[in-house]
Amino acid sequence: MSWRIVGAVTRWEPNARGRLEQAALELFGEHGYEQTTVDDIARRAGLTKRTFFRHFADKREVLFGGADEFKQLFVDGLTGAPASAAPLEAIAVTLEAVADAFHDRRELARRRQRVIMANAELQERELVKLAGVAAALAAALRERGVAEPAASISAETAVAVFRNAFERWVAAADRRELPELIGESLDALRGVTAGRR
Amino acid sequence: MSWRIVGAVTRWEPNARGRLEQAALELFGEHGYEQTTVDDIARRAGLTKRTFFRHFADKREVLFGGADEFKQLFVDGLTGAPASAAPLEAIAVTLEAVADAFHDRRELARRRQRVIMANAELQERELVKLAGVAAALAAALRERGVAEPAASISAETAVAVFRNAFERWVAAADRRELPELIGESLDALRGVTAGRR
DNA sequence: AGGGTGACGACACCGAATGTCATCAGCCCT
DNA sequence: AGGGCTGATGACATTCGGTGTCGTCACCCT
Known part of the structure; x- marks a missing residue:
C-alpha cells in the first residue's frame, strides 16, 4: 500500500x-x-x-492527540506560579501561561472547534479531556498545600473559566485576544463570588 | 414473548x-x-x-432516564430563589433544593454511582448531562438578569460545587448529609475566590 | 363493523472495535 | 555474509452497537 x-x-x-x-x-x-x-x-x-x-x-x-500536552500546560503553569500566590492568583498565572501556547493557533483552534461543536460524541470526549485537566490541576493544587475540597473546586473553576474564555475566543464574532477574555471571565468569577449583583 | x-x-x-x-x-x-x-x-x-x-x-x-428531571430540579430551584438574591446566594438556595430531592435516595445513588464510576463511557455521558444542567442554569441566571460571562461561569461553578459534594456524599467513608457537604464545598469556593490561602 | 394507531418482533445491514495470524524490512549478533 | 529477532503493518474473522424496514396485532375511535 x-x-x-x-x-x-x-x-x-x-x-x-x-x-x-x-x-x-x-x-x-x-x-x-x-x-x-x-x-x-x-x-x-x-x-x-x-x-x-x-x-x-x-x-x-x-482529534485529541494533543490532550496530554494540553493538560501538561496547565500543570506546568501552576508549578511555575510563585509558591506565595493564593490559589486564585496562581490560577490566573496558569491560565495566562496556557493562553500563550495558543497565541498563534487561533485559526487551527477554530477549525478543530467547528468539527467538535458539530457532533455530540466529540463534545462528550472533549468534556472528558477537560475533566482530566481539572483532575491534574487539583492534584497540583494539593501539591501546593491547598486542602480538599478547595483544591478540586478551584481546579474545576479554573477549567470552567478557561473554557468560557476559549469558546468566546474561537467564536468568530469576538476579535479580542485570549488573555483579555480570560481576564474578563476571571473578573466575572470574582464578581459573582464576592456577592455582587 | x-x-x-x-x-x-x-x-x-x-x-x-x-x-x-x-x-x-x-x-x-x-x-x-x-x-x-x-x-x-x-x-x-x-x-x-x-x-x-x-x-x-x-x-x-x-442509566440516565432521570436526567431531565434532575436538570429541572436545578432550574426550579433557581426560579424559586428570591429575586433579590445575588447569584451566589441564589445558587446556594438552589443546591439546597436539589439536595432535598436526594434526601432519601442515598443508597440508590450509591449503587448507580458505582456502576458509572466503573466505566469510562458512562462517566463521559454523565459529564454531558451535567453540562446540560450547567447550560440550563446559565439560561435561568440570564433570565434573572445576570450578564454573560458571569451567568455561564456561575452556572458551571454551581454544578462543580454540587458534583463535588455529591461525590463525597456517595463515598462510603463520609457519613455527613448532602446539605452539609454542599455547604462545605460552597465555603471552599468562597474561601478560594476571596483570596484566602 | 371497519379502519387507524402504536408498540412490538423479525430480519437485514452498516460500521466501530478487537483478536489473531501472516508478512517483511531493518536491525543486531555472530 | 548469514541468520534470527523485532516491530509495524495487512488480511481476515468476529462481536456488538445502532438503524432501516416491514409485518403483526391488540386497542381505540367512529
Missing part, C-alpha cells in the same frame, strides 16, 4: 499517526464526523482500518 | 421502559457495563434489542 517504491529507506511511509490525524481532520471538515468512516480515514492516509486502531483507541481520539 | 396470558387488559406487559432500566441496572451491577450486551438487557426485560433502542437512544442512556 504505502511502501516507498524507489530509494526506500524504510518499509513504510513515516509518521503514520500524523497522516491519520491529518486525514481525519480533513475528512471531518469536508463531510462531517459521522459521515466519515474509519476506513475512509485510513485509506486517505494510505493505511488500513486495523492500523488506525493501533494508533488511536477509538475514532474520536484521532 | 411478554403477553399477558389470562385476563389480558393490554397486549404487552406494561412499563417496558422501566423494566429495561431495572434489568440494565441489575446486569451492570452483576457483570459490569461492558460485559452486558443490549441483547442481555432486552431479554431479561422480556423484549428485543430493537425495542430497547426504541426506548433509549443508545446503551448508556438507560
